[in-house]
Amino acid sequence: MKHSADRSSCLKKAPSLRVGVIGATGMVGQELVRLLERRGSFPVGELVPFSSGSQRRTVSFRGRRLAAGPVDQAALASCSLVFFVSSDEVSRRLAPGLAGRGIWTIDDSSAFRLDPGVPLVIPEVNAHVLKRSSRLIAGPNCTMTPLAVAAVALHRGAGIKEVRLATYQSVSGAGRSALEEFFLQVHEKGRLRVEGRAPVLGGSAHSALPGPIAYNVIPQVGGFDAEGRSVEENKVAGELRKVWEAPSLKVSVTAVRVPVVRGHAMAAWLTLGRPLSPAAARAAISRTPGLKLFPDGDYPTPLAVADTEPVCVGRIRKGATSRELCLWLAYDNLLKGAALNSVQIAEELLRRGWLA
Numbered sequence: 113m114k115h116s117a118d119r120s121s122c123l124k125k126a127p128s129l130r131v132g133v134i135g136a137t138g139m140v141g142q143e144l145v146r147l148l149e150r151r152g153s154f155p156v157g158e159l160v161p162f163s164s165g166s167q168r169r170t171v172s173f174r175g176r177r178l179a180a181g182p183v184d185q186a187a188l189a190s191c192s193l194v195f196f197v198s199s200d201e202v203s204r205r206l207a208p209g210l211a212g213r214g215i216w217t218i219d220d221s222s223a224f225r226l227d228p229g230v231p232l233v234i235p236e237v238n239a240h241v242l243k244r245s246s247r248l249i250a251g252p253n254c255t256m257t258p259l260a261v262a263a264v265a266l267h268r269g270a271g272i273k274e275v276r277l278a279t280y281q282s283v284s285g286a287g288r289s290a291l292e293e294f295f296l297q298v299h300e301k302g303r304l305r306v307e308g309r310a311p312v313l314g315g316s317a318h319s320a321l322p323g324p325i326a327y328n329v330i331p332q333v334g335g336f337d338a339e340g341r342s343v344e345e346n347k348v349a350g351e352l353r354k355v356w357e358a359p360s361l362k363v364s365v366t367a368v369r370v371p372v373v374r375g376h377a378m379a380a381w382l383t384l385g386r387p388l389s390p391a392a393a394r395a396a397i398s399r400t401p402g403l404k405l406f407p408d409g410d411y412p413t414p415l416a417v418a419d420t421e422p423v424c425v426g427r428i429r430k431g432a433t434s435r436e437l438c439l440w441l442a443y444d445n446l447l448k449g450a451a452l453n454s455v456q457i458a459e460e461l462l463r464r465g466w467l468a
């Protein structure tokens with residue numbers, strides 16, 4: 113109770129802020145703008161949205177349409193806080209300079225996540241790593257964040273030694289161009305199916321993903337390294353070790369793209385340092401903020417949890433031994449997997465009185 117009282121008094125005293133969003137017209141950026149408006153917890157005085165500038169684009173904020181043009185350094189320099197939701201390249205080019213000038217910079221790309229000098233933050237898990245002097249803050253990968261939240265209580269209580277995951281990642285996780293291709297493929301394949309022909313697509317119809325995703329499943333998210341691991345699989349492992357401060361944690365992942373519009377899911381197998389019953393695991397998990405626990409026999413699906421904020425957990429059960437647990441997670445990749453986590457980081461800065 114004390115925590116929420118402190119929080120609201122801080123929010124009341126907070127000044128109106130000029131907030132930049134680089135990538136405001138993308139999948140994550142649009143959600144971020146919507147959250148800044150919807151949560152009402154953040155005193156945005158002026159929103160300054162940016163896009164690539166390749167087309168005339170606008171974003172809607174508090175009933176007004178705001179032009180989202182290309183990045184303008186002068187406009188950025190007068191912001192107190194800038195969210196980066198565009199690309200690794202844009203973040204690398206612009207974020208360190210802004211942070212160096214004292215502007216709070218929250219980056220959703222993977223450019224700085226494993227940089228030892230940049231805090232990688234999930235507020236429910238490791239807000240303690242935020243420092244007033246570290247103005248550049250990274251938000252983790254959309255696959256890692258929900259797992260780190262869902263299993264942190266088990267990790268603290270029973271010392272997780274090994275995590276094995278199979279992910280089921282929606283197409284919106286690969287950005288707007290992948291989603292546009294997916295809709296085109298569904299349309300084209302649907303027509304082919306009706307005509308009774310084999311649903312084969314031309315090669316030009318899938319440039320955003322490694323293959324056609326409509327009516328398909330692709331066990332590749334990003335390029336492969338020399339050992340055959342994908343970029344996404346390596347991101348999950350490295351980032352989870354950093355956020356949990358567990359350098360020796362063993363992590364094996366198979367990351368899979370599935371033909372779902374929005375909402376990721378994953379099956380997780382956890383090996384604990386000591387035996388823990390599913391009932392005890394449920395009790396521990398239920399105390400973590402930001403989670404919704406489903407009762408036995410019920411489970412979340414991406415379709416059911418799309419556009420909702422909590423990480424949803426179900427099917428908690430014993431694995432092959434008393435030290436192994438299996439879980440099922442589903443969550444909105446654009447919200448807790450990206451935009452919501454970034455906004456929560458900003459809210460934490462505000463609560464501490466660091467944003468001016």
Ligand SMILES: NC(=O)c1ccc[n+]([C@@H]2O[C@H](COP(=O)([O-])OP(=O)(O)OC[C@H]3O[C@@H](n4cnc5c(N)ncnc54)[C@H](OP(=O)(O)O)[C@@H]3O)[C@@H](O)[C@H]2O)c1
Binds near residue numbers: 140199287
């Ligand atoms: N999608 C997810 O589930 C997810 C989850 C976690 C993290 N992320 C990260 O979040 C970021 C955005 O992902 P997304 O899925 O939202 O991508 P997206 O849908 O492709 O959107 C990209 C955004 O960046 C803008 N942009 C592109 N080049 C730019 C430039 N040179 N200068 C300024 N803006 C530029 C685009 O503007 P236009 O509208 O003009 O093209 C668009 O607003 C990426 O770093 C991604 O890794 C995504």
